[in-house]
Amino acid sequence: MVFLAVIQTIENFFNHMHENNRLSQKRKAQVVSHFKQLLQHEWMQLFWKNLHTNHDIEQDFLQHDFNPYTALKTEKERWYKLFKF
Amino acid sequence: MNKPLHLQYAEGLRSGDRAMLARAITLTESTNLEHRILAEKILEAVLPFTGKAIRLGITGVPGVGKSTCIEQMGLHYIQQGKSVAVLAIDPTSTRTQGSILGDKTRMTALSANPMAFIRPSPSTGVLGGIGAHTYESMLLCEAAGFEVICIETVGVGQSETDVQKLCDVFILLMLAGAGDELQGMKKGIMEWVDILVVNKADGANITQAETAANVYQQSLHWFPQNLYAWKPRAVCASSINPDGIFSSNTNH
């Protein structure tokens, strides 16, 4: 019933990723890329272009050395303000 | 007087109310601006409770056995006392209805289990593509206390590149002997693979599957090591073999 090999490999994977904070680094990078994707929304892109012509979101984002979830929240708050939500 | 709506949602889903969770996910998928705003507020309210699950991305061509595999893995994790959420992403909205029903019926044991939550999700017609709303759906599931999140996608389009940005581990299911199965897959997909599973390794397929796993393991060596120093593994699996999975190819 159980996929020993697959399950075992998944477990090995997570053991590996928990060393040296790899998992949180990976997730942090994913949050960045998530935001880049959000920025690709047409309407967002439009607003972004008008409001922040030379703004490098990724740099800005990576500068906080942060918990991605707090950063997500902060970043969203900023966006709400920008977009007058 | 009444609590703001987003807090009602947040509390509801935190307390394990599945209907609330399902509705919150629908809000994240909506293109209606008011829904989006509500969804954002709910997300903000629940963000502190997210991030605690393991996130599994499972990809492969149609029929390779993703849903069956997820069901078996899900049941395994449930046996270990963990709750499991499945987000099944459909490649096209036109296929959505039929396929959703198909997946639901296939994961019968899992969908009947109170520790599981299965949610089919559209991949088109959504702002920002699947990456945007699946990420949010995943966060909602985590806030609702799910400890294992499985994201199922068909390995042929944009959705995989998106999915590998959401999940911790990217699992690609293949079949032995299909020869050029990779040709139907998105180019470059092998570079994302963390675990390659040669599926349906049962019956007359066993030897062939083991050989294939060996070949894949060799070829995975040629890919540059990924950022996180994980060496991708190729293993065999079967969802129908009652003895479970026999030996794997993990001597690397």
Ligand SMILES: Nc1nc2c(ncn2[C@@H]2O[C@H](COP(=O)(O)OP(=O)(O)OP(=O)(O)O)[C@@H](O)[C@H]2O)c(=O)[nH]1
């Ligand atoms: N022999 C064998 N058959 C399997 C195995 N896993 C799944 N199948 C069969 O393969 C067919 C497809 O399985 P699914 O799990 O629905 O495949 P899928 O990849 O989710 O398919 P889509 O969602 O349509 O992309 C079903 O008829 C399963 O019974 C396996 O390990 N061995």
Ligand SMILES: [Mg+2]
């Ligand atoms: Mg399926």
